[in-house]
Every structure is written in C-alpha cells, then in structure tokens.
Amino acid sequence: MLSRTANNIYWMARSLERAENMTRLLDVSHNMALMPNSRGGQQELLAPLSITGRRDQFHARHDKVSTEALLEFFLFDESNDGSIFSCIQLARANAHSVRDRLSAEAWESINTTWLELRHRRHRSINHEGVKGLFDWIKQRSHEFRGAAYGTMLHNDAFLFMRLGTFIERADNTARILNAKLEVMAGERDSNQAIDFYQWNALLQSLGAYEAYHYSYTGGLSARNVTELLILSAQLPRSLRYCVGAIMEQLSSIEGSQGLAAKRLCSELHARLQYGEVDYILEFGLHDYLNDLLRRINTIGDEIHRSYWEGA
Incomplete structure (x- = not known):
C-alpha cells in the first residue's frame, strides 16, 4: 500500500474517532453543568478545554466561559481544528482521497454525515436541541464503523x-x-x-x-x-x-x-x-x-x- 494512502486512511479514522470522543465529552459536561446545585458546574464546563489543551485558543475568541460559547467552539468553530465540524471535515477529505479503498457504503456514510453536519451548522444551538445533535453524531460514528467492518x-x-x-x-x-x-x-x-x-x-x-x-x-x-x-x-x-x-x-x-x-x-x-x-x-x-x-x-x-x- 502506498504510504500516502495509508496515511489518509489512518487520519480519516483518527478524525472520526476524535469527533465521537468530543461528542461524548461535551454531552456529559453539558449535562453535569446543568445539574441543580452542582458544585462542579464551572469545572465541568472547563473540562473539555483542559482535556484538549485548548483553553488559550478558546479565551482568544471568547471573553468568558459559557455553555453557549463552549458548544459553538467545540461543535462548529472552523478555526478550532479539534472541533467536531473540523474533525468530520478532515475525515471526509481524507476519505474522498482514498474512495477506491473504501466500500461504497462506508464512503456514503461519511459523506452523508458531512453534508448533514453542514446543514445542521446553520441551525441555532439551544439546550433542547443539543442532546439530539450529540446522539446523531454518535449514531453516525457507529454507522460508519458498522459499514466499514461489514463491507470492506x-x-x-x-x-x-x-x-x-x-x-x-x-x-x-x-x-x-x-x-x-x-x-x-x-x-x-x-x-x-x-x-x-x-x-x-x-x-x-x-x-x-x-x-x-x-x-x-x-x-x-x-x-x-x-x-x-x-x-x-x-x-x-x-x-x-x-x-x-x-x-x-x-x-x-x-x-x-x-x-x-x-x-x-x-x-x-x-x-x-x-x-x-x-x-x-x-x-x-x-x-x-x-x-x-x-x-x-x-x-x-x-x-x-x-x-x-x-x-
């Protein structure tokens, strides 16, 4: 296998896994921060920044830590290469360059995820809709792995x-x-x-x-x-x-x-x-x-x- 092909496939998988991992972390941190009388609400909000090492990058773009700012930063901010949007964008780009190595179902899964995420990006983020978005991203990650495992x-x-x-x-x-x-x-x-x-x-x-x-x-x-x-x-x-x-x-x-x-x-x-x-x-x-x-x-x-x- 060509080194470039192996590299693209490897980073396609890493980017998809990173997107799912970030989704899981945001989901839990968001739920914990909203708990009534939570003594660790602010700490929970800061957890994704600490774990990813992006606190300075976040503060360069936002004056204070808030649920809305964190969700925007980690969900859809293109300037953050660790955002879910950036990860799936990179995964799709790598997948496109090695389409001949993927099954049709694996490629369609990742391409559809990217197209739908771009559409969802234009919707407003609100507490009622965030949980559904998190569940959708995790489900799309599972679907890609299932398609790849079962058809490649x-x-x-x-x-x-x-x-x-x-x-x-x-x-x-x-x-x-x-x-x-x-x-x-x-x-x-x-x-x-x-x-x-x-x-x-x-x-x-x-x-x-x-x-x-x-x-x-x-x-x-x-x-x-x-x-x-x-x-x-x-x-x-x-x-x-x-x-x-x-x-x-x-x-x-x-x-x-x-x-x-x-x-x-x-x-x-x-x-x-x-x-x-x-x-x-x-x-x-x-x-x-x-x-x-x-x-x-x-x-x-x-x-x-x-x-x-x-x-």
Whole structure:
C-alpha cells in the first residue's frame, strides 16, 4: 500500500474517532453543568478545554466561559481544528482521497454525515436541541464503523483504519481519566448524591456505564473505576483493550516496517496486561496516566516514522 494512502486512511479514522470522543465529552459536561446545585458546574464546563489543551485558543475568541460559547467552539468553530465540524471535515477529505479503498457504503456514510453536519451548522444551538445533535453524531460514528467492518476487505487499508481508531481512543481515554478521575478520587468533603452523578458521568463519557454496573457490585468507587477503565481486557474503551487492539493491527500489517512501534506497543500491552490497580493507585494515578500518554504518543510517532515519513 502506498504510504500516502495509508496515511489518509489512518487520519480519516483518527478524525472520526476524535469527533465521537468530543461528542461524548461535551454531552456529559453539558449535562453535569446543568445539574441543580452542582458544585462542579464551572469545572465541568472547563473540562473539555483542559482535556484538549485548548483553553488559550478558546479565551482568544471568547471573553468568558459559557455553555453557549463552549458548544459553538467545540461543535462548529472552523478555526478550532479539534472541533467536531473540523474533525468530520478532515475525515471526509481524507476519505474522498482514498474512495477506491473504501466500500461504497462506508464512503456514503461519511459523506452523508458531512453534508448533514453542514446543514445542521446553520441551525441555532439551544439546550433542547443539543442532546439530539450529540446522539446523531454518535449514531453516525457507529454507522460508519458498522459499514466499514461489514463491507470492506479486511486488508491493510482496513488495518490502518482500525489502527487510527484505537490510537485516538487510547489517547482520549487517558486524557479524560487524567483530567477527571484523579480530581474526583481526591475529593473528601462532598455531597454523595452529586458524587454519584459525577462517577456515572465519567463512565458515560467513555461508554462504560453499563459495563461497570455489570462488573461490580456495591456502588461506585475510585478503585473499581480505575481498574475497569485502565486494566479491563473486555471494555472497548479501556486502555488495555485499546493497546491490545493497536498491537493486533500492527502485527497484522504486511511487511517488515514498524518494528519499533510493534516492540513499544508489546511492552506497553504487557505492562497493562499484568498491571494491578493497587500498584497504580500507590504509584499515583496522575503520574501513571502521564506515563501512559507519553508511551501512546511515542507509539504514534513511531508509526508515522515507519509507514509514511517523507511520503
């Protein structure tokens, strides 16, 4: 496969996954900020800015933080390359350049999403309509993955698409955990009812609400949430699952390239496979997640160097 083609497919998948991840984060932050008597309303509004590292960019365009300004910035602002609009625009552009590598159904799914999003952009954002928009974006993401998985050849193009999806998902999970879980676990004097909603909101933002309540009994705890979202071998958005999927895609890509990325990924997967939650908490969740983020980014850099640097 040409390096340029692999690069386009990889970033198409990363951009689509980033759009879905941002949608999940905005959905939960928006709901938490609107909770009556929420002590963390302002913090919830700031969470997407902290997680994406775009606080300075936001304040350069907006005088104060508000729900309306944040939604506009992360939904439709073209100057923000991390907005949902920008991500889907980039994904569609990459998909268009590799249409011959996609099935007709996969291409139609992403193209229709882009056309409809442009139309929705011209509608006013209001609290009553935001939830429907979030659900629509998530549904379109699921539809594309289903179409691609069910109709594309499972060849190198498919493997690079999956590789991009899981690299982006691993990065997102680590960032959300780093920004939210440690803060929540460190709180002491707090309202238990509000804490319940915050724990559930964190799980919902990573699509893990039902999985948690299936896996654990006795309520919500920092230890169990940490174990599930970092070490679970079965949760599709856990760090262990994502790194395992990255390793699987790299191992299946034909050719002798990517040996450094494969080695680094195997080392990280072993670290997670044999990891223990008590060690993570003793080590320090913030430091542990920062180390994971560094390792994930290094694997991404090695993938770039191995497969398409200079293409």
